[in-house]
Amino acid sequence: MSVKDKMGLGAIACALGMTVTAMSTPVLASDAGAFIGGVLATKVVGNMRAQTEAQQEQAEYARQSAAQPVPQAPAQKSPEQRIAELDKLAAGGYITPEEYKRKKKAIVDGM
Numbered sequence: 001m002s003v004k005d006k007m008g009l010g011a012i013a014c015a016l017g018m019t020v021t022a023m024s025t026p027v028l029a030s031d032a033g034a035f036i037g038g039v040l041a042t043k044v045v046g047n048m049r050a051q052t053e054a055q056q057e058q059a060e061y062a063r064q065s066a067a068q069p070v071p072q073a074p075a076q077k078s079p080e081q082r083i084a085e086l087d088k089l090a091a092g093g094y095i096t097p098e099e100y101k102r103k104k105k106a107i108v109d110g111m
């Protein structure tokens with residue numbers, strides 16, 4: 001038997017062996033479905049875990065926010081304080097003399 005014939009027989013035997021092996025352990029559609037199902041289940045569980053963590057973080061933030069005191073609005077300034085601020089604005093040139101007079105009159109009239 002020549003080398004060429006031996007190689008041909010070896011190739012045939014190899015092909016038959018692969019066919020026999022493949023027939024003995026067939027890949028079933030349920031195996032593919034199980035794989036795809038596993039991938040999907042992993043993704044869903046991961047998303048659920050992330051959502052649960054986000055909800056827990058929101059709940060913790062809400063709890064911390066509720067525990068913190070609400071800042072009070074600053075007390076109304078007295079007319080003297082408001083006029084002093086108005087004087088500073090006028091001295092700095094931020095308002096005109098007409099605006100100064102008008103605003104001072106409004107402060108005095110509101111007393």
